[in-house]
Amino acid sequence: MKLERAKLKQLMKDKLHKAGLIDSHAEVISEILTWSDERGYHSHGAVRVEYYAERIAKGGITTNPEFKFEKTGPASGVFYGDNGCGYVAAKLSMEEAIKMAKETGVAVVGVRNISHSGSIGYYAEMAAKEDLVAITLCQSDPMVVPYGGSESYYGTNPIAFGVPTADERKVIFDMATTVQAWGKILDARSKNKPIPDTWAVDEEGDPTTDPRNVANLLPIAGAKGYGLMMMVDVLSGIMLGVPFGKHVSSMYADLSKGRDLGQLHIVIDPSRFTDIESFKKNMSASLDELSQMKPSKGNDKVYYPGERALLRKAKYDNGGVEIVDDIYNYLISEDIHFNRYDHKNKFAE
Ligand code: NAI
Numbered sequence: 001m002k003l004e005r006a007k008l009k010q011l012m013k014d015k016l017h018k019a020g021l022i023d024s025h026a027e028v029i030s031e032i033l034t035w036s037d038e039r040g041y042h043s044h045g046a047v048r049v050e051y052y053a054e055r056i057a058k059g060g061i062t063t064n065p066e067f068k069f070e071k072t073g074p075a076s077g078v079f080y081g082d083n084g085c086g087y088v089a090a091k092l093s094m095e096e097a098i099k100m101a102k103e104t105g106v107a108v109v110g111v112r113n114i115s116h117s118g119s120i121g122y123y124a125e126m127a128a129k130e131d132l133v134a135i136t137l138c139q140s141d142p143m144v145v146p147y148g149g150s151e152s153y154y155g156t157n158p159i160a161f162g163v164p165t166a167d168e169r170k171v172i173f174d175m176a177t178t179v180q181a182w183g184k185i186l187d188a189r190s191k192n193k194p195i196p197d198t199w200a201v202d203e204e205g206d207p208t209t210d211p212r213n214v215a216n217l218l219p220i221a222g223a224k225g226y227g228l229m230m231m232v233d234v235l236s237g238i239m240l241g242v243p244f245g246k247h248v249s250s251m252y253a254d255l256s257k258g259r260d261l262g263q264l265h266i267v268i269d270p271s272r273f274t275d276i277e278s279f280k281k282n283m284s285a286s287l288d289e290l291s292q293m294k295p296s297k298g299n300d301k302v303y304y305p306g307e308r309a310l311l312r313k314a315k316y317d318n319g320g321v322e323i324v325d326d327i328y329n330y331l332i333s334e335d336i337h338f339n340r341y342d343h344k345n346k347f348a349e
Contacts, residue, residue: 001328002320009034011331012049019053019336020063021085029087029118036119037321040312043183044119046327051251051348052116054337058255061085061115069096075104078240081114083258090117090263094126094136097265101132105272110240111138111263116251120263121174121306124162127267128170131276134162137232138263139242141251143346144178145216147226150205152216152346153246156181157232161305166280169287172306177229178217182347185211236262252344 003011013030017023029052037045055061065084069092071077077100079093093111100107117123120136127134140155160174180199188195188211197207200214208214219225237244240262249259270279290302316322330338341348 001323001325002316003323003328004320005034005038005316008037008046008321008323011328012046015049015053015331015336016056019056021056021061022064025063025085025088028091029085032087032091032118032122034321035122037323038313038316039119039309040316041119041121041309042322043181046323046331048116048118049327050330050337051341054339054341055115055255057336058342060255060257060259062258065089067092069093071100075100075106075108077107077109079109079111081111083113083115083260086114086117086259086261086263089114090120090123090136090138090265091126093263094123094134094265094267097134097267098127098130098132101127101267101269102130105269107265107267109265109267110236111265112240112242113258113260114263115259115261117261117263119174120158121160121162121172121309123265124160124174125170125172126162127265128162128164128172131164131270131280132162133164133268133270134160135266136160136162136263137236139233139237139244139248139261140176141248141346142246143182143217144219144229145201145205146230147219147223150201150203151246154219154226154229154233155248156217157229157236159228159232163283164280165283165287166277167284169284169304170306171283171287171304172309174306175220177220177225177232179220179225180217182217185214185217186347236264240264250346252341252346252348255342 009030013026017026033045062084065082068080081089097107097109123136124134137159142152144154146153156176156178158176163171194209195211197209200217202208202213203215219229242262287304293302
């Protein structure tokens with residue numbers, strides 16, 4: 001079914017508030033979940049509300065956390081999240097990074113001990129809106145085999161970049177470091193369809209085309225994706241002194257405990273390196289050149305990263321955001337959650 005943006009956001013906010021989150025935090029998380037859904041990132045939108053509500057209700061997200069930002073150098077800082085809402089901690093810490101980058105030219109801000117922060121492109125976009133370039137990356141729960149391995153070690157460890165242009169376009173390159181999200185495997189299961197053998201492996205670590213045999217996911221681009229995934233864990237895990245690799249908490253193992261995840265924001269002011277107006281003009285020019293390129297067979301055009309998400313948003317702006325009926329029914333129900341996630345395996349089964 002289709003829901004108007006404001007209505008969807010309000011329903012999510014009300015549910016998370018009812019679960020115990022303070023109003024200002026429920027406001028931020030529902031805004032970012034709506035941001036994801038309206039861009040077609042449904043894996044990180046309303047579908048997550050029931051899980052968050054269960055975790056909040058069971059004490060695994062601090063509902064009124066003591067956030068603390070500590071400057072550790074002229075261009076560095078640590079934001080302590082007290083296992084509060086990851087969305088709020090990631091947003092507030094990006095605000096600190098933006099402020100610092102405007103003052104010093106560059107900012108590196110570590111975010112410690114937070115819960116899940118969703119679609120991280122949102123935080124990169126915050127910086128791009130301020131004419132800054134951002135990179136943000138974070139840990140995720142282990143469900144990916146390292147290159148050559150048979151057991152999960154890393155999470156889908158996403159990375160997002162945000163870059164401004166001279167017009168309203170912003171490049172938001174926002175990706176998990178796995179070939180496909182777990183949601184795509186679930187989709188294939190529900191449709192009884194095989195998956196390409198490049199997506200996932202079975203219990204032995206061998207590639208599988210049967211979505212029911214999937215034990216773990218595969219990194220993008222073989223050894224290179226594995227290396228990238230490792231670097232995300234180094235920068236947002238080991239470097240921040242939070243659990244790393246296979247020690248990162250599972251999303252569904254124990255919903256009464258904080259997740260202690262890490263995230264890192266790097267924000268750069270391009271005006272410290274070149275004239276800002278030429279930077280933005282050249283960014284726009286490069287997007288124009290890409291868009292004017294003759295597409296290859298089977299493609300209608302060359303898109304810039306984030307463009308297709310904006311096309312989906314434009315469609316939803318007119319007709320409402322697409323939401324699965326079951327999710328809508330949950331959102332309008334009186335129930336906070338149905339006890340569906342606690343102590344489940346990494347795929348919430
Ligand atoms: P995706 O595969 O849909 O897109 C990845 C990137 O590629 C995007 O920037 C997209 O604009 C670009 N792209 C895709 N198709 C394109 C095309 N045809 N031409 C040009 N560019 C194209 O995204 P993915 O990897 O499935 O991630 C989805 C969301 O999940 C992201 O928002 C990510 O931050 C979030 N995520 C969050 C995690 C967390 O633990 N917080 C873990 C993993 C993902």
